[in-house]
Structure formats: structure tokens, C-alpha cells
Amino acid sequence: MEENKMANTILVGAQWGDEGKGKIIDVLTESADIVVRTQGGNNAGHTVYVGPQKYVLHLIPSGILRSGKKCVIGNGVVVDPVNLVGEIDGLIKSGIKVAGNLFISETAHVVFPYHRELDAQRELLKGKNKIGTTKRGIGPAYGDKAARVGLRMIDLINAESFGEKLRQRIKENNEVLRAFGAKPISFKEVYAAYREAGDRLRPFVTNTVLLLHEAMERGEEILFEGAQGTYLDIDHGTYPYVTSSNTTSGGACTGSGVPPNRMDHVVGVLKAYTTRVGEGPLPSENAEISDLLHGMGREFGATTGRARRCGWFDAVATRNAVIINGIDALAITNIDGLDTVPVIKVCIGYRIGKQNVNHVPNDIEQFARCEPVYAEFPGWLCDTTKARSWKALPPKCRSYLKAVSELTGAKIAIASVGPGRDQTIFI
Ligand code: GDP
Ligand code: IMO
Ligand code: MG
Numbered sequence: 535m536e537e538n539k540m541a542n543t544i545l546v547g548a549q550w551g552d553e554g555k556g557k558i559i560d561v562l563t564e565s566a567d568i569v570v571r572t573q574g575g576n577n578a579g580h581t582v583y584v585g586p587q588k589y590v591l592h593l594i595p596s597g598i599l600r601s602g603k604k605c606v607i608g609n610g611v612v613v614d615p616v617n618l619v620g621e622i623d624g625l626i627k628s629g630i631k632v633a634g635n636l637f638i639s640e641t642a643h644v645v646f647p648y649h650r651e652l653d654a655q656r657e658l659l660k661g662k663n664k665i666g667t668t669k670r671g672i673g674p675a676y677g678d679k680a681a682r683v684g685l686r687m688i689d690l691i692n693a694e695s696f697g698e699k700l701r702q703r704i705k706e707n708n709e710v711l712r713a714f715g716a717k718p719i720s721f722k723e724v725y726a727a728y729r730e731a732g733d734r735l736r737p738f739v740t741n742t743v744l745l746l747h748e749a750m751e752r753g754e755e756i757l758f759e760g761a762q763g764t765y766l767d768i769d770h771g772t773y774p775y776v777t778s779s780n781t782t783s784g785g786a787c788t789g790s791g792v793p794p795n796r797m798d799h800v801v802g803v804l805k806a807y808t809t810r811v812g813e814g815p816l817p818s819e820n821a822e823i824s825d826l827l828h829g830m831g832r833e834f835g836a837t838t839g840r841a842r843r844c845g846w847f848d849a850v851a852t853r854n855a856v857i858i859n860g861i862d863a864l865a866i867t868n869i870d871g872l873d874t875v876p877v878i879k880v881c882i883g884y885r886i887g888k889q890n891v892n893h894v895p896n897d898i899e900q901f902a903r904c905e906p907v908y909a910e911f912p913g914w915l916c917d918t919t920k921a922r923s924w925k926a927l928p929p930k931c932r933s934y935l936k937a938v939s940e941l942t943g944a945k946i947a948i949a950s951v952g953p954g955r956d957q958t959i960f961i
Contacts, residue, residue: 541755541798541799542756542758542792542796542798543756543798544783544797545758545759545801546760546781546782546855547763547764548763548804548852548856549763549765549810549851549852550765550808550811550816551578551761552579552805552842553763553803553804553867554803554865555580555759555760555803556580556582556591557581557582557583557867557950557955558801558865558867559582560584560599560955561948561955561958563597563599566597566755566756566757567604567754567756568604568605568754569595569598569604569606569757569759570608570756570786570792571605571607571759571789572608572610572758572760572785572788573608573610573780573781573785573786573789574611574781575592575612575614575671576592576670577672577777578591578593578761579591579592579835579836579837580592580759581836581953582599583954583955584955585954589628590836593607593613593614593621594618594621594622594632595607595759596759597757598625598635598636603635605636605637606636606638606742606746607636607637607638608642608791609642610642610780610785610788610789611639612643612645612671612779613642613643613644613687614644614645614671615644615690616728618731619731619734622636636738637740637742638687638738638739638740639687639740639741639743640688640739641688642686643684643686643687644686644687644689644690644728645670645672646703646704646719646724646728647724648674648703649671649675649678650674651671651716652671652674652711655714655716656673659714665774665775665776665812665813665814666775666812666813667777667812668837668838669838675778676778683706685700687735690728690731691735691736691739693729693732696725696728696729697729700721700725700728701721704724707719742790742791746790747791747792758792758797760781760783761779762779763781763855764781764782764858764859765810765855767780767782767785767858769782770858772901775814775898782855783797799862800859800860800861800863801861801862801864801947802852802855802859802863802865804855804864804865804867804938805867807827807844807845807871807872808847808848809843809844810845811835811838811840811843812840814898817848817881817884817901817904817905818879818881818906819843820844823845824844827844830871832871846881846906847879847881847938848881848906849881849938849941850881850882850884850893851881851894852942853943855942856944861944862944864939864946865949866935866938866946866949869927869931870917870919870951870952872934873914873916875913875915876912877910877911878910878912878934879906880908880909880911880937880941881908883906884905884906885904885906886900886903891904911930911934912930914929914930914931919952921959924949924959926959927959946961
């Protein structure tokens with residue numbers, strides 16, 4: 535991929551989320567016209583540095599930080615409107631122009647306090663089998679959508695009918711909350727807060743499917759900002775330790791109304807190692823690399839602040855992610871995280887007892903029993919953060935990255951050696 539020539543591109547996380555999607559989106563936005571979020575909600579935390587200024591975007595596409603770019607929250611996203619207003623205000627305070635650049639789908643579903651409360655209660659009930667959710671109400675909100683009882687942005691902004699619809703939803707959900715032994719939700723409080731948020735958001739709410747198709751007619755290029763990662767996908771992830779949306783590339787189509795034949799590229803973002811936050815199997819999890827990264831102050835969650843679990847790069851899982859998403863270009867981030875590691879391991883297969891396993895088993899208990907089989911690579915043991923070209927990377931680093939590309943079956947398009955915009959190498 536060339537830096538300044540881009541057609542419609544879907545960007546997905548190729549691992550368990552937090553791959554550095556925000557940074558790569560920000561870099562790619564320079565040559566796009568529109569950035570669209572198509573799934574997930576404010577469970578996402580996408581970090582972008584503009585110079586020394588750090589931004590963490592949860593619902594608003596990371597493209598908002600580049601002036602004049604349009605940003606769309608698509609129909610597939612679940613929106614917590616009160617949080618979204620907070621995010622908008624935070625950006626405005628930092629001098630970012632939001633009005634006129636942000637568009638929210640009329641049909642995106644709304645997250646309510648009862649969703650968050652149910653999320654927390656279900657986790658409590660699960661005890662040691664909890665998913666480790668972000669407690670943002672994402673699962674219950676998508677549950678309501680699938681059960682056809684959810685309220686959408688179009689309902690929120692309709693001042694005449696919203697109150698009655700909300701009253702019905704709170705009535706039902708309070709019955710459920712009571713059964714959990716939890717405190718019921720006050721209609722009055724929620725109504726007041728959501729009416730206010732609805733009034734603030736009304737100017738942003740529109741038919742985003744039409745907006746995107748009209749933009750494509752004008753030849754504008756769209757970047758689809760995936761949230762979470764392939765192994766958190768509701769269908770293809772390590773179910774039930776997943777989120778509640780399709781985080782893989784297909785979700786970009788259903789979550790935006792842009793059909794598959796209008797998509798040109800799929801960029802898979804991955805770390806040079808592996809991280810996961812929350813519960814569920816992670817065969818290449820490793821205390822040595824975890825301690826090293828945490829000791830450097832890295833790998834703490836952008837949304838919840840939780841320490842991320844860390845491990846070696848898992849080529850089996852990522853190869854499968856390349857296939858499922860149709861990834862044709864890799865963006866490898868956090869290469870500098872391995873700068874001080876003398877021997878770098880890569881998981882190239884699994885073993886269950888004496889049996890070799892060369893794919894990700896769908897049986898979660900089997901996957902949990904998988905022991906990694908490692909190949910070892912010599913570390914480069916020098917600072918990569920100042921490299922600005924492929925040639926400037928140490929030869930051992932280039933060999934490692936080439937191995938990642940060969941093992942996963944996709945070309946490297948971008949190598950990232952730091953959180954900054956300039957710490958990006960186009961290949
Ligand atoms: P996202 O959810 O995929 O957008 O990723 P997060 O923002 O949750 O986490 C990725 C973290 O890695 C953030 O703190 C980024 O600033 C940081 N980051 C991204 N790329 C690089 C890189 O190449 N090197 C370093 N040191 N940090 C990076
Ligand atoms: P970004 O977009 C990493 C994880 C949670 C939990 C599981 C379910 O920043 O990569 P949920 O609240 O969605 O019901 O939690 O999914 N999770 C993420 N992990 N990055 C994310 O987003 C995540 N969003 C959800 O930790 O394991
Ligand atoms: Mg994140």
C-alpha cells in the first residue's frame with residue numbers, strides 16, 4: 535500500500551484487541567476522507583498521540599483528530615449517549631472541531647444504565663467463570679438488539695415518544711434486576727439524563743448509509759475503524775470469552791451499509807507480541823514478557839486501566855485471523871517493545887498432550903489446554919524507536935518481521951516503532 539493512495543479500507547485487530555488500531559487509523563486517516571466505526575461501543579479504547587498530546591477515543595472514530603475529516607458512528611455501533619456527549623465535550627475542550635465532522639447513525643442502538651447494571655450482575659453471578667467485560671453494558675445492549683426490544687438513536691432524539699418507550703424498557707429491566715437482587719433503575723433520573731443527551735446529539739444524528747453512499751459517488755475514500763479484535767468476535771472468537779459484535783471484517787459491511795464489493799483492502803493490525811485483557815485462553819501467555827512490558831509502564835488497558843495479559847506472538851492464531859478477515863496487509867505495532875529481549879519466541883503450533891494442533895480449536899476447553907510450540911529468533915537488542923525506514927531497522931528485527939509475515943501469510947505494509955505519528959514505517 536502506498537502512503538497517499540487508498541481506496542476503501544477495512545482495518546481490523548488481528549489478535550485480542552488493543553493492537554494499536556487507533557495509532558494506525560490516525561496515520562491512515564491522512565489520506566482518507568471519512569472514518570467509520572461499525573461495531574462495538576465504548577468498550578473500545580483507541581489511543582492516539584498527536585505530538586505529546588494523548589487522546590483516548592472510545593466511541594468517536596480516531597479520524598476526528600485530523601481536521602476536515604468526516605467521522606461516522608455507523609448503525610452497527612451501540613452508543614452510550616451520555617458518555618458520547620462527555621467524549622465530544624472533552625475533544626472540544628482540547629480544541630478539536632466536532633460539529634460538522636461527526637455523524638451518528640439513526641439506527642445505532644442505545645446503551646442504557648440497565649444494560650450496564652445487567653452486565654455487572656451477570657459477571658457477578660458467573661463468579662470465577664466471569665468474562666472480564668468492560669462493564670459498559672455492551673453485551674446486554676446487543677442482546678436487546680437481537681431480541682428486537684432495543685431503542686435506537688432515532689428513538690432517543692424523538693422528544694415526543696422517547697419517554698413512553700423508555701418507561702416500558704425500564705419496567706421490564708427492573709423486573710430482571712430485582713430477580714438479581716439488584717437496585718432498580720429510576721425512570722426519572724434516566725429520562726432526564728437521556729433527554730439532555732438526546733438534545734445534544736440530535737444535530738449529529740442522520741441517515742449514515744445514504745451519507746456514505748453519496749460520499750462514494752463523489753469518489754471519497756472510506757476507512758473503516760475496527761474495534762476489539764478477531765478473537766473477541768462473537769462468531770470467530772474464543773466464545774464465550776468474547777465481545778458481542780462481529781469484530782472481523784464482515785462487521786464493517788453490516789455495521790455501515792457499505793457492501794462487500796465496495797471494499798478494496800483489509801489491513802490487519804497486530805502487535806509484535808500478544809496481549810489480552812479479560813478472561814479466556816491465551817496459549818502463548820508468558821510471565822517473562824508480561825513483567826518486562828509492565829515494568830516499562832506498558833500494556834495497561836486504555837478503557838479500564840487493567841493490566842493486560844502478555845505473551846509471545848501467536849502465529850497460529852494470527853494466520854487464522856488473516857484468513858477470516860481477508861487481510862491483505864499487516865500493520866505490525868509495538869516492535870520497540872521487543873528491543874531489549876535477547877531471545878524472542880513465536881508460537882508456531884500447539885500441543886495437547888502428545889497431539890500436534892495446527893489450528894485454533896473451536897472447543898474452548900481444548901484451546902485452554904493447548905501448550906505452545908515455539909520457534910526462537912535472536913533479539914536485535916537495540917533501540918528501534920528512531921528508525922524511519924525498513925532499511926534503518928536492525929537486520930535481526932527485519933528477519934523477525936519477515937518471519938511474522940511468512941508465518942501468517944500476509945504482506946507487511948506498516949511497521950510501527952513507537953506511539954507517535956512519525957514512528958511509522960511504510961513498506
Ligand atoms: P487499540 O485499542 O487497538 O487502538 O490500542 P490501544 O490504544 O488500546 O493500545 C495500544 C497501545 O500501544 C497504546 O498505548 C498506543 O499508544 C501504543 N502504541 C501503538 N503503536 C505503538 C508502537 O509501535 N510502539 C509503542 N511503544 N506503543 C505503541
Ligand atoms: P479495543 O477496540 C481489548 C474485551 C473485554 C472482555 C471482552 C468482553 O480497544 O481493542 P465487553 O465489555 O465487550 O462485553 O467485554 O472483550 N474487550 C476488549 N479487549 N480491547 C478492546 O477494545 C476490548 N473491548 C472489549 O476485556 O474480555
Ligand atoms: Mg484499546
